[in-house]
Amino acid sequence: MATLEKILDPKLEAAKGYVDDVFNMVQLRNPNESEFHQAVKEVFDSLIPVLAKHPSYIEHGILERMVEPERVINFQVPWVDDQGKVHVNRGFRVQFNSAIGPYKGGLRFHPSVNASIVKFLGFEQIFKNSLTGQPIGGGKGGSDFDPKGKSDREVMRFTQSFMSELCKHIGPDIDVPAGDIGVGAREIGYMFGQYKKIRGHFEAGVLTGKGFSYGGSLGRKEATGYGTVYFVEEMLKDRGLSFKDKTVVVSGSGNVSIYAIEKATKLGAKVVACSDSSGYIYDTDGINLSTVKRLKEVENKRISEYVKEHPKTQFIEGCSAIWSIPCDIALPCATQNEIDDIAARTLISNGVIAVGEGANMPCTLEAIEIFLENDILFGPAKAVNAGGVAVSALEMAQNSMRLSWTFDEVDQELHQIMKDIYRNSMNAADEYDTPGNLVVGANIAGFKKVADAMISQGVI
Known part of the structure; x- marks a missing residue:
């Protein structure tokens, strides 16, 4: 650039x-x-x-x-808590671009959700979805509702109210939402049930990220984290490197982070740190993934609880200092703008060789420039974390065929898709005289497919 x-x-x-x-x-x-x-x-x-x-x-x-989004939908979401108190949250769905397929993108439930965040996510989704090679357009949505600390019944009442409005605007060939931060299998299940009740028939393809027993895909939970590591693996291969014996820092401890840790560890890396909104843990012996999975996926506890079972581990309050830990590979998998210019320089001075954006826009523009100027291998979010939506599209395909693929079949498809995204991004960067710049390459490769489809369809 x-x-x-x-x-x-x-x-x-x-x-x-x-x-x-x-x-x-x-x-x-x-x-x-x-x-x-x-x-x-x-x-x-x-x-x-x-x-x-x-x-x-x-x-x-x-x-x-x-x-300019093709459609922006804002709506109120009233619901009643377990004490009988009425609450009103805001609901959003931005249907950004349908040139290459129905709108596709996650729903985020988090207090920070507002119009700007939903629009940035939806805009990014246009190019991310295009890069997967699947016929899906860009969209995004969510609410400023916080599921943390809520009972299952409260979450159910909220999601049913949310879907009562959203159902008017979605469908298998219109808009297919999925999960994102704060929206997992529980939330998707409640929303699917409400949609089915309102519509009066079973329509598996309206949501992805569903439970396997009612039309979900094996491998969906692992897809974004695995895909992140598959993409970074391709970056490393072009330098004659691999994950083997590398030290890795992963921010976050949700689905993306957990399965990025799992795959990086399987490839021979040692992951020494991860985090949640309260702070981060630093385990020089390597993160014990089974403990993290139990704390976060089963017991829904804070990451600080890890120290009680692994007393040699440090817990540090606050998240930003996680990037001061020396590492070979950094995988920011938590939230937007978590790595700024200061954190980028610290990572470089501590010897980082590769950065892969597992979250959406986790690096500021200044941080990205610093990485590129210092010849750090850098994988941008729209390419690196496209594995989740890629497997969502595979779930849509299985729903259309009324088939269920094995985990290995889905994982093989995902691995190939991530390789293709990497190679297509590299080729686009080479074609436009910015060799090795995956930020430019991914943007160009994603853009051209959508732009050409828009021209073919006329001004509509």
Whole structure:
């Protein structure tokens, strides 16, 4: 990206002017939506050489059309807690782009959810879904509801209220939501049950991430974490490296983190740290995954409880300092903007060789630039964490065929998809004179497929 500043090619200058104009429009139309602005800026900067080489994208107003969601749905979600008190949360669904297939993207239940976050996630989802090679468009949704500390009955009442409105806007060939932060098998199950009751028939393909007993796919829970490691494995291979004997730090301790830890460990790495919102654990002997799984997946406890069973481990309150731990490979799998420029420089000074974004936009734009300038292997989120939505698409395929594939079949498909995403991103970076820059490559590879479909379908 930085090399463009040194080039005075008139076509590049015209493309840059177009990108700047559209980005300024985005900022004016969407004030106070910093996460959305950040996501758009990161993609736009990558597309300048594509727009210079293919001015038809400018002529067809592709960027203007792509940054404006096809539909934004906001709704109230009233529900009653176990004490009989009425609460009202906000519900969101952004149906961003359907050029290559029905809208597809997760639902996030977290107090931080707002219009900006849902739009940034939905915008990223356009390119992520395109990269998978599956026929799925981009969407995202959720609510500022916090499932932590709520009883099963409270979660059920909330999700039933949420689905009572959302059901009007989704369907197997319209919009297929899935889980995200705060939305796991429990929440998906309650929503599916409510959808089935309202619609009056069993429609397996309306949601993904379902339980295996009613149309879910084996391997879905593991997919994002496994896919993250599969992608980073390909980055390492191109440098003649592997996970074997490498020290790894993984932020978070949800599904993505747990299964990234599991796969990295199987490939010979030693994962020494993980976290939750209260802080992080540092185990120099290597994280005991069975303990983390039990604490987080079964007992729903804080990661600090790990120390009671592994007393040599350190627990440090607060999450940001996890990136001060020396490691060869960093896998940020928690939340957006957790690695800033300071954390990036600390990782580099401590010898990091590769960073793979398992979460959505966990690195700031400044941090990404620092990694690229220092020749650190860097895998961007829309490519690295695409494994989850890829297996969601495989779940849709199984639902359409009324079949269930084995875990090994799904895992093999996932592994190949991640290899293809890596190679396609590398090829796009090479084609547009930014060899090895996977940020640029992933953005271009994802963009061109969607943009070409939009042109083919006319202005609609």
